[in-house]
Every structure is written in C-alpha cells, then in structure tokens.
Amino acid sequence: MEYFLQQLINGITLGSIYGLIAIGYTMVYGIIGMINFAHGDIFMVSSFIALIVITALGLTISTGLGLTILALILVLVTAMVIASVYGWTTERLAYRPLRGSFRLAPLITAIGISIVLQNYIQITQGARVKPLQPIIADGYTIMTRVDANGEFAVQISNMQILIIVVTIILMTIFSLIIAKTSLGRAQRACEQDRKMASLLGINVDRTISMTFVMGAALAAVAGLMFLLYYGVIDFFIGFVAGVKAFTAAVLGGIGSLPGAMLGGLVIGLIETFWSAYFSIEYKDVAAFSMLAIVLIFLPQGLLGKPEVEKV
Amino acid sequence: MTDSTNSDSRPGRHLDFGKVAKDLIVTALIATAIFGSTIAFRTVSAAGGLRLEVRYDLAFYVIAVVVIGRLLLWLFIWSKPPGTSAVEMPVSIKSGLAKVTAKVGKGFGPTMLMFALVFPFLPFTDRYLLDLSILILTYVMLGWGLNIVVGLAGLLDLGYVAFYAIGAYSYALLAQYFGFSFWMCLPLAGILAAFWGIILGFPVLRLRGDYLAIVTLAFGEIIRIVLLNWYQFTGGPDGLSGIPRPSFFGLPFSRGEGGFSDFFGFDYSSMHRIIFMYFLILALALLTNFVTNRLRRLPIGRAWEALREDEIACRSLGLNTTSVKLTAFAIGGMFAGFAGSFFATRQGFISPESFTFIESALILAIVVLGGMGSQVGVVIASIAMIGGFEVFREAEQFRMLIFGLAMVVIMIWRPRGLISTRIPSIFLKEKKAVSADMVAQGEGH
Numbered sequence: 001m002e003y004f005l006q007q008l009i010n011g012i013t014l015g016s017i018y019g020l021i022a023i024g025y026t027m028v029y030g031i032i033g034m035i036n037f038a039h040g041d042i043f044m045v046s047s048f049i050a051l052i053v054i055t056a057l058g059l060t061i062s063t064g065l066g067l068t069i070l071a072l073i074l075v076l077v078t079a080m081v082i083a084s085v086y087g088w089t090t091e092r093l094a095y096r097p098l099r100g101s102f103r104l105a106p107l108i109t110a111i112g113i114s115i116v117l118q119n120y121i122q123i124t125q126g127a128r129v130k131p132l133q134p135i136i137a138d139g140y141t142i143m144t145r146v147d148a149n150g151e152f153a154v155q156i157s158n159m160q161i162l163i164i165v166v167t168i169i170l171m172t173i174f175s176l177i178i179a180k181t182s183l184g185r186a187q188r189a190c191e192q193d194r195k196m197a198s199l200l201g202i203n204v205d206r207t208i209s210m211t212f213v214m215g216a217a218l219a220a221v222a223g224l225m226f227l228l229y230y231g232v233i234d235f236f237i238g239f240v241a242g243v244k245a246f247t248a249a250v251l252g253g254i255g256s257l258p259g260a261m262l263g264g265l266v267i268g269l270i271e272t273f274w275s276a277y278f279s280i281e282y283k284d285v286a287a288f289s290m291l292a293i294v295l296i297f298l299p300q301g302l303l304g305k306p307e308v309e310k311v
Numbered sequence: 312m313t314d315s316t317n318s319d320s321r322p323g324r325h326l327d328f329g330k331v332a333k334d335l336i337v338t339a340l341i342a343t344a345i346f347g348s349t350i351a352f353r354t355v356s357a358a359g360g361l362r363l364e365v366r367y368d369l370a371f372y373v374i375a376v377v378v379i380g381r382l383l384l385w386l387f388i389w390s391k392p393p394g395t396s397a398v399e400m401p402v403s404i405k406s407g408l409a410k411v412t413a414k415v416g417k418g419f420g421p422t423m424l425m426f427a428l429v430f431p432f433l434p435f436t437d438r439y440l441l442d443l444s445i446l447i448l449t450y451v452m453l454g455w456g457l458n459i460v461v462g463l464a465g466l467l468d469l470g471y472v473a474f475y476a477i478g479a480y481s482y483a484l485l486a487q488y489f490g491f492s493f494w495m496c497l498p499l500a501g502i503l504a505a506f507w508g509i510i511l512g513f514p515v516l517r518l519r520g521d522y523l524a525i526v527t528l529a530f531g532e533i534i535r536i537v538l539l540n541w542y543q544f545t546g547g548p549d550g551l552s553g554i555p556r557p558s559f560f561g562l563p564f565s566r567g568e569g570g571f572s573d574f575f576g577f578d579y580s581s582m583h584r585i586i587f588m589y590f591l592i593l594a595l596a597l598l599t600n601f602v603t604n605r606l607r608r609l610p611i612g613r614a615w616e617a618l619r620e621d622e623i624a625c626r627s628l629g630l631n632t633t634s635v636k637l638t639a640f641a642i643g644g645m646f647a648g649f650a651g652s653f654f655a656t657r658q659g660f661i662s663p664e665s666f667t668f669i670e671s672a673l674i675l676a677i678v679v680l681g682g683m684g685s686q687v688g689v690v691i692a693s694i695a696m697i698g699g700f701e702v703f704r705e706a707e708q709f710r711m712l713i714f715g716l717a718m719v720v721i722m723i724w725r726p727r728g729l730i731s732t733r734i735p736s737i738f739l740k741e742k743k744a745v746s747a748d749m750v751a752q753g754e755g756h
Contacts, residue, residue: 052352055361085344094719101726108679111672112718119712124349133360281540288529296514
C-alpha cells in the first residue's frame, strides 16, 4: 500500500510533465491537423536554455528560498520566451509555406526540423549528458511503515509539489485563455472551420502562429521541470518524451485540452507502475501498447469527440 | 517578418526602406533569441558542477549571416514587382521542354538499369564505389517496398524499419540456432516480416492516417526496445555477430578448393563476393519493382490506389478496406524483410542501433522526396540522399544537420516530391492525351 502510494505520487509528477508537452501536440493537431513532430525537440531545446540560465545565475542548493524562487521565475520566463521564438520560427519557416499542400508534406518537414534541432543542440551544446546538481531539496514524509523488511517511508519532495502545483496553475490559465479570451475564441473557431473563420475576419495565420507559441511556452515549462526533477538532460530527450506526449494527447482525445492532461497522467502512471511492479526496461513498451489498445477500442480517445466522417 | 512576405503585400520594384529595415531588425532579434541563446553560451562540466563557456563572436557571425542573407533576399528576390516570377517561361518553350523531358523520362529507367548492370565491370569502379552502390540499392529496395504502403495505399508508416529489423534478425537467428543457409532464410525472413505486418496491421489498420502513423512509430520502437533488452535471445545491445555470408548457389566465396574462384577457374579475389552482393541486391530490388508494377495492374493494386484517393468512396463501393490495407502492409513488410536479411548477410553483424527511428525517417524521406508512388523518383532520391551522406562524410557532425535542412528545403521547394506526376494505372478512354500531359516531368510510375 505504501509502495503503491509512493508510485502514485511519482506517476502523477511524471504525468504532469507529459501532460504539459501533450497540450502543444493537441492544440496544433486540433487546429491544423498535423503532428508537430518537432514539438518534443522544442521541449529539449528549452530544457537546455533553462540549464544555461541556471548556470549563468549560479543557482545552487545553498541559495536562499526567496532568491531561488525569484531566479526560477526568471529562468522560466526566459525559457518560455526563447522556446516561443523557436516555435514561432519553425511554424513560419517550415509549416506555413506548406499550408494547403498535401497531408504528408508538413509531417516530413516536421521530421526534418526535429532532426535539425537535435543535431544543432548536439553541435552547439555537446553530445554528452548534462548533469545539474539538485536545486530544490527536502520534502515531506506522508507516512512511514516499519516491518520486518525495515522502514519504508512515503515521501513527496518539494520538487514534486512544485511540479504538480505549477502544472495545475498553468492548466487553469491556459484553459481560461482558450475559454474566455478573443484569442481562444479565434482558436476554437479555426479548429472548427478554418475557411469560415477567415471569412468572419479572423486572422487564421496569426491564430495558428499563436497556437504554436502557446504550445512551445508550455513545452518550455515542461523542459524546466524535467531538468529540475531528473537533473540530467541530453540532446535526445525530446524524441522519447515527444512520442510519449503525443501518445498522451491521442489517448486523451486529440484536440481536447483536459484530455491531453488526463492522457499525460495516464501515461505517466502506467509507466511508473510498470517500472515499479514489472520491468523498467519495458516501460516504454507498456506505454506504447496502451496507446494501441486505446485506439483500437476507443478511437476518439478518452475525452475526445467522436468524429463524423464526411465525403 | 510577420506579414511582409505575403504575396499581396510584396513591394514594387522600389524597395520600401522603412519596411525592409523593420523586417531586418525583427529578423536580427529572432536570430539573437535563437542563436544567441544556444551558440553564445555553452555549459561544460567543471569541478563541482557546470560552468558556462562564452562564444559571443561565433554567435555574432551566425546572426550577421542570417540578417545579411535576409537583406539579399529582399534585394534580389522580393524586390520584383508582384505577379512577375523571375523564371516565367513562354508557353511554347514550356510545352517543348515538357516533350523533351517526357522523352528523357521514358528512356531514363532502362538507361539506369543498363548502367546498373555494367557498373561493377567499369574501369573506375573500385571497392568503395561498389560498397556505396550496394548501400544505395538497399535503400532503393526499401524505398520501393515502402512505396507500396505509403505511395500506393496511402498509409503513413513511420515504423517501417521494424520490418527491416525483423528480416535481419530472422536471418541471423535462424542461421545461428538452426544453421539455415542464406537462401533458405531469405524467403523465411520475408514471410516472417509479412506475418508481423499482418499481426500489427490487423488491429490498427482501421485507424485514420495520423493515428496509424503514430502507432506504427510506436511499433517500431517496441521492436527496437525488445531487441535491445532480450539479452539471452538477441544479444541485446551487443548485437549478433558472425552471421554467415551467402554462397553462390552452394559455392562459398573462399580461397582454395571448392570455392567460387576455384570452380570457375578464376584467380581468387575478394571482389568477387562484393560483386555478387551487388547483383544480389540489384536482383532483389528489381524483384520489388517488378512485383509492384505487376500488382498495380491487378485488382488489388487498383484497390490500393483507390484507397489512397478516397477511403470512404472505397467502402461505399464494397471494398473490404481492412484486407486491402493488410495486403499492402504485409507485402511492403515482406520486401523490408528481404532487404533486412540481405543487410544482415552483408554486414555480418547486426545490432539494434541499425534500426532506429532515424532509419524509418530516412526511408520515408526517400519515398516522399522522390514523389510518392513514383518508382524512378525513389531511385533518384536514394542516390541524392545516400550519396549526399557520403559527400558530407568528412563533416560527421554537420551531416545530420544538413540532412534535416535538406529535407525541409526540398519539401518546401517541391511539396509533391521530385517526380510529382503519375500515370494513372487505368484510364477511361483518351489514354494518350492523359498520359502525355501527366508525363510532363518525367516518368511517373
């Protein structure tokens, strides 16, 4: 029971990170129906930027609490801004010229951009794994159990609390943006019918650009969280994280924001529990098999709307 | 930069300096954000953590190049008055050119084939060139195999390399455990790969395009992870080595009694095996091409193409789309299985590292850049891609970067691929008129 609880906490933390990335996939797919394959690499780039800023600020574990919070906000904002520029530029250079082209074309450029970003970071930042000393330490012990095998404590670290809280806050903010602002209205309009939206005076190109910017900004949050939580990054983290986040988006029902978050949590939990109870080597297999199973029995995902096929 | 490049707001012959200046400043800012962040600073390991290495000069040069490049674009390309394209040709020249390319296109395939047949015996052909052409031919074969799935049936498969891996491991394992020869394993590898295609395809083929793409990608990863972790059976990351080489219908390519050179009375040369390998993969590739072209004329091939164009219409007309898709998947997988067992016997060593996602992406890029459904396009794209890889061999680090950039640039330049026209397999009257028009840019099938 205690072990289960501990894994649940770990799984929710991991799932939050996946969920944040998944939102980028789900929004872009919802609005222009393409898999933004480079999104996982935007996440990777942003974690490198966060690492650079943290190193530049000289942030360590001995920094005071107030300063740490200030510095982390600065790191987050920088990473979000630069990741947004990356997202905006890739959309502008690689996807927009192919709008209205046949379906596979933007997917190929997306794979191309993904390869470019990975190798660009490999060249400029080096191929080796980058370790970061933990910045946020300590945590709370929720419960302990003492038995013949020794003591087992269920813990939640401050880092995990931070990740979960930040995810909840950002999810709320972005849901409000989609639900209440004129930008969100424009996005939903474009999602339903791009042509009609443009006839009604919505700047479709700008709306799509903003979608990419929002997705990239959330990926940057995930990038920082990933960096702080795991403490190691390399230029290849974007691929696996990206595929899993896309899996999460599909699982939750593509195009649905709460769905992406839910899918992220499910994927995170499956992965954590599989590693904890079965084998750590095959955790990705479990996550991917889950995707196939869900798609077969529930093609529209957990929270997606059933799609009506039209001729 | 935001909206200034749209065709409707393009300036006249005279440059609008204010606009250009504004655009250049925005470009500079964006370039600074992108390159200034990652080139100017680099984290390096140091005592007790990380240290920042600063390279402002390099970042500055890169940003300067971007800004100057954009300025040159403004000066020479975007300064033309709207509506007149620099390369607009009169219609008469255009149609004449089309006729010439049509003729060239018709002769292109046979010429290539003749060249491929005599290539190993040409005076300038050395071992290096032969090895390179074997590699190119392997990708041609994989491209043709994937073309059945992507180009003909219109199913996006991002995990094609899984079938390639299954073929390679089938041969290696069958040879290791049962001592089967290459010629026995070749069909078995194909059958096993096709079988896996059916196993995978059966549940997932009812999914729509992009979902299918992501499931096939996941499948490719699952196969790779299993190969990597099933240490007792597949050797895990160490791979399998000592895979037997093929023999010439029972004659091994070895020195001395009973070998190939001894039997035919040649002097022993290590080139014999390479040349044999070359013809082996050439024959396999041509088999793929032949089968594909024949299948296209059969009902199943027509069903594939109909499915690609409109799935709902297919279903309305009573086609069993699942079985049509399954055959495409299985046949495409089978050819990848053949290619995989050839790969295993050529290398003599295989490991999961040869079957990463990037391979799938490369094969897909060959098919799409060549022009989906175009057989000649696959050949051209393979030569360009794999040859290009070799040219940039020196710049090891920059090779993949250039590859990725090339993918993006070619796709934007020709979204339909290098050879973008196809001859429809079936016609309703007026076959000639249609085909002459469709062949405009080269041979289409």
